[in-house]
Amino acid sequence: MRTRLALEGQTSVLVPRLDPNASYPPSSAAVFYNPRMELSRDISVACIQALDNNQRDNRRLTYLDALAGCGIRGLRVANEAQVEVTVNDYNLAAYELIKRNARRFQQNVHVEHRDANALMSEARFNVIDVDPFGSPAPFVDAACRSASKMLCVTATDTAPLSGAHFSAGVRRYSALPMNTEYHAETGIRILIGTIIRELVKYDKSATPVLAHATEHYYRAYLLLDRSAELANACVRSMGFIAHCFTCGHRYGLPGLFPTLRPDCAICGAKLAVAGPLWLGTLHDQKFCRQVLENIETGVFGTKRRAAKIVTLCLNELDTVTFFDYHKLLRELKCPPVPIETLVSGLRTVGCRASRTHFSGTSIKTDADADTLKRVLLDLSCESEKARLNRR
Numbered sequence: 324m325r326t327r328l329a330l331e332g333q334t335s336v337l338v339p340r341l342d343p344n345a346s347y348p349p350s351s352a353a354v355f356y357n358p359r360m361e362l363s364r365d366i367s368v369a370c371i372q373a374l375d376n377n378q379r380d381n382r383r384l385t386y387l388d389a390l391a392g393c394g395i396r397g398l399r400v401a402n403e404a405q406v407e408v409t410v411n412d413y414n415l416a417a418y419e420l421i422k423r424n425a426r427r428f429q430q431n432v433h434v435e436h437r438d439a440n441a442l443m444s445e446a447r448f449n450v451i452d453v454d455p456f457g458s459p460a461p462f463v464d465a466a467c468r469s470a471s472k473m474l475c476v477t478a479t480d481t482a483p484l485s486g487a488h489f490s491a492g493v494r495r496y497s498a499l500p501m502n503t504e505y506h507a508e509t510g511i512r513i514l515i516g517t518i519i520r521e522l523v524k525y526d527k528s529a530t531p532v533l534a535h536a537t538e539h540y541y542r543a544y545l546l547l548d549r550s551a552e553l554a555n556a557c558v559r560s561m562g563f564i565a566h567c568f569t570c571g572h573r574y575g576l577p578g579l580f581p582t583l584r585p586d587c588a589i590c591g592a593k594l595a596v597a598g599p600l601w602l603g604t605l606h607d608q609k610f611c612r613q614v615l616e617n618i619e620t621g622v623f624g625t626k627r628r629a630a631k632i633v634t635l636c637l638n639e640l641d642t643v644t645f646f647d648y649h650k651l652l653r654e655l656k657c658p659p660v661p662i663e664t665l666v667s668g669l670r671t672v673g674c675r676a677s678r679t680h681f682s683g684t685s686i687k688t689d690a691d692a693d694t695l696k697r698v699l700l701d702l703s704c705e706s707e708k709a710r711l712n713r714r
């Protein structure tokens with residue numbers, strides 16, 4: 324296999340040379356490598372550095388890159404977050420390349436050539452990173468048993484999680500996905516909910532500290548604790564989302580076995596439902612601030628984009644859904660207003676509102692669908708009048 328030296332962050336790693344003409348270049352070599360995931364790896368490194376600052380009790384953290392490919396993610400964590408790293412892949416060519424790469428590091432990097440589930444069933448790690456092809460579902464149970472402080476999980480099977488491939492979503496996550504304008508958020512909440520349902524079996528709890536939907540993948544970071552009481556609290560933050568496709572009304576319904584009223588309280592149409600899923604917060608402000616500081620002060624190739632995502636997450640309102648206001652504008656047949664005008668207009672009438680990292684044309688608000696439409700209509704009329712007056 325032909326390789327080249329790739330520099331990401333402060334770490335250079337041998338990666339396979341990809342065939343740019345292949346239908347999917349990251350899979351064109353014997354070892355998987357996707358240069359486009361540098362953004363995800365940059366944020367991961369900043370998160371582990373944040374854990375380093377917050378969670379360490381003067382002991383070296385152990386970290387497993389369970390599905391490592393060429394090892395770039397785990398090796399960067401070893402080099403840039405000074406963590407004791409194990410890098411694992413069951414593909415022999417990947418294992419050989421990781422070994423070559425690991426020799427180039429001063430730090431103690433362990434390399435394994437194991438099935439990830441077998442390794443996680445036998446050994447315990449403080450932090451586990453599960454970054455698979457497609458769905459993380461086959462690795463969640465073993466990862467939940469093994470990890471003690473943090474889980475970092477990627478899902479690239481966004482179609483099943485977001486309701487576009489409904490049956491696959493139900494099969495993999497034992498949950499009903501739903502294809503709405505906020506499907507990415509529902510998808511991440513189903514992913515986190517699946518992880519939490521596995522964790523609580525072992526009297527472990529989780530606090531999601533950062534979760535983002537970017538390009539073709541979802542990524543979630545969860546801090547873990549071992550406590551039956553906290554696990555019970557986690558279960559209380561599980562639930563469903565009820566959605567009315569007629570008027571846009573939606574709400575979170577707490578509980579794993581709630582009673583759902585079948586009809587929309589606003590317009591009487593039949594409600595659709597998604598879940599079980601995580602209804603709690605997706606981001607922890609203190610953690611995200613530390614991650615942002617790490618990104619801004621560190622050496623990261625995707626610094627600007629990574630900082631933008633984390634800043635949006637940091638300032639995101641903790642509602643369980645969001646509204647695409649361009650969709651509302653089309654529905655109301657009214658001219659656009661800047662998104663910041665809508666956010667401040669909602670705040671003026673006493674509602675909470677923020678932008679969201681999920682979509683540049685969407686907002687999070689505790690206003691109900693009717694209030695939102697009314698505010699949008701008023702603002703749109705005002706701005707149209709002002710525009711005509713200027714003529």
Ligand SMILES: C[S@@+](CC[C@H](N)C(=O)[O-])C[C@H]1O[C@@H](n2cnc3c(N)ncnc32)[C@H](O)[C@@H]1O
Pocket residue numbers: 354355356357360364389390391392393394395396411412413414417437438439440454455456
């Ligand atoms: C998406 S790639 C990993 C990319 C890598 N984390 C990165 O950031 O570049 C998934 C890897 O998981 C490995 N893999 C898949 N199933 C596995 C299993 N059961 N045990 C160990 N490795 C596995 C594949 O060989 C592949 O290299």
Ligand SMILES: [Zn+2]
Pocket residue numbers: 567568569570571572587588589590591592
């Ligand atoms: Zn309705």
